Amino acid sequence: MGVNTVSIATKIYQTLFRRTSTFALTIVVGTLFFERAFDEGTGYIFDRINAGKQYKDLKKQLELRAAKEE
Amino acid sequence: MMSVGRVAQLAATSQIVPSFLRPLIPPIAQKADKLIVQENEIAKTHYSLSKQLANLKLAVSASRSLAGTQQTRCAHTDIRIPDFSEYRRTDNKSNRKSEDSNLMRGRAFTYLLVGSGGIAAAYSGKAIVHQFVSSMSASADVLAMAKIDIKLGDIPEGKHVTFKWRGKPLFVRHRTAEEIESEKSVNLAELRDPQHDDDRVQKSEWLVILGVCTHLGCVPIANAGDYGGYYCPCHGSHYDCSGRIRKGPAPLNLEVPFYEFTDDETLVVG
Numbered sequence: 001m002g003v004n005t006v007s008i009a010t011k012i013y014q015t016l017f018r019r020t021s022t023f024a025l026t027i028v029v030g031t032l033f034f035e036r037a038f039d040e041g042t043g044y045i046f047d048r049i050n051a052g053k054q055y056k057d058l059k060k061q062l063e064l065r066a067a068k069e070e
Numbered sequence: 071m072m073s074v075g076r077v078a079q080l081a082a083t084s085q086i087v088p089s090f091l092r093p094l095i096p097p098i099a100q101k102a103d104k105l106i107v108q109e110n111e112i113a114k115t116h117y118s119l120s121k122q123l124a125n126l127k128l129a130v131s132a133s134r135s136l137a138g139t140q141q142t143r144c145a146h147t148d149i150r151i152p153d154f155s156e157y158r159r160t161d162n163k164s165n166r167k168s169e170d171s172n173l174m175r176g177r178a179f180t181y182l183l184v185g186s187g188g189i190a191a192a193y194s195g196k197a198i199v200h201q202f203v204s205s206m207s208a209s210a211d212v213l214a215m216a217k218i219d220i221k222l223g224d225i226p227e228g229k230h231v232t233f234k235w236r237g238k239p240l241f242v243r244h245r246t247a248e249e250i251e252s253e254k255s256v257n258l259a260e261l262r263d264p265q266h267d268d269d270r271v272q273k274s275e276w277l278v279i280l281g282v283c284t285h286l287g288c289v290p291i292a293n294a295g296d297y298g299g300y301y302c303p304c305h306g307s308h309y310d311c312s313g314r315i316r317k318g319p320a321p322l323n324l325e326v327p328f329y330e331f332t333d334d335e336t337l338v339v340g
Contacts (some may be wrong), residue, residue, distance in 0.1 A: 009178035017181035027188040033187050035196070 114156055122152045132191050217340035224278070230292040235339055238299060239281035240327070241300070241313075242337070249298070249311040250274045256310070264322045267312045269325050278329050278339060279313040285320035300324070 016026045051057065113119040155163060159176055180316075182329045206218070218235045225231050233234030233240040245253075254274075258264040271277055281289050281300075289302035295301030296317060297310035314323040329339040 013178040013181065017178065017185070023185065027185055027192060030185065031192040035193050038190065038193065044133045
């Protein structure tokens with residue numbers, strides 16, 4: 001790690017981690033972003049594994065079939 | 071630590087007693103071809119570290135008096151300082167780097183780890199709480215029954231229709247222009263539960279009320295009674311075309327549920 005990384009670490013430490021209040025706030029705000037990212041990520045993986053099996057996928061096919069019959 | 075001058079000065083008055091600590095490397099007989107050396111143990115616990123420290127037996131005593139030992143001084147010169155390098159970060163071992171920058175990096179990393187742990191804990195805590203709280207809310211089948219859609223085109227003017235909504239009768243009345251005018255011109259002073267007609271309806275043509283008498287909960291009969299609105303057969307309460315109590319034992323007006331007109335033709339109650 002160079003000088004630059006150290007200074008970034010120092011800056012992060014000074015602004016976020018040094019006080020307990022800002023540390024707690026960092027955790028709370030971080031949780032918001034983490035939750036969003038984690039939920040989206042796991043949802044994406046689930047959808048990819050179950051592609052073509054879920055109702056939202058079948059719905060498109062059903063609509064297509066209904067349109068053809070008409 | 072004693073300086074050299076100090077030691078020389080002390081020599082006259084002190085008597086140095088050799089350490090009682092056992093040496094860490096015992097003397098080895100050199101007869102064997104193989105030289106077996108017991109390696110210096112790396113102290114990793116507080117117990118093994120503490121064994122390297124001097125105990126109370128190690129002391130310098132000075133005595134020149136008849137009474138015997140007067141002073142006891144700890145001898146520092148032959149004490150090995152315990153090696154803590156096992157515990158130190160590799161970054162900090164170098165004495166060429168500024169200690170502050172290393173410390174800061176270590177701290178930032180430590181707090182980063184704690185912080186991510188906190189985030190994970192907060193996330194899972196929220197998930198658990200959410201699961202328990204959401205189990206208390208109404209289930210999907212209950213929610214599906216909670217609303218009713220009414221096609222207004224099916225109700226001609228001057229007619230009254232009763233629906234079942236959440237297990238109760240729901241009255242929807244398409245009021246005529248005469249009824250609307252007579253209800254709007256009622257003097258509030260003569261009402262038992264004063265409420266203007268405008269406060270009870272969203273669109274003047276449509277009266278939406280719960281068909282439960284506020285007296286003892288009977289279902290009133292539509293288009294009956296002295297005021298042409300509703301009449302409760304149980305104890306004779308008369309309601310007008312706005313569902314307000316006008317005569318009889320009931321204390322309050324018929325209840326208006328929450329409803330909205332999604333478009334000109336549809337009424338959604340609930």
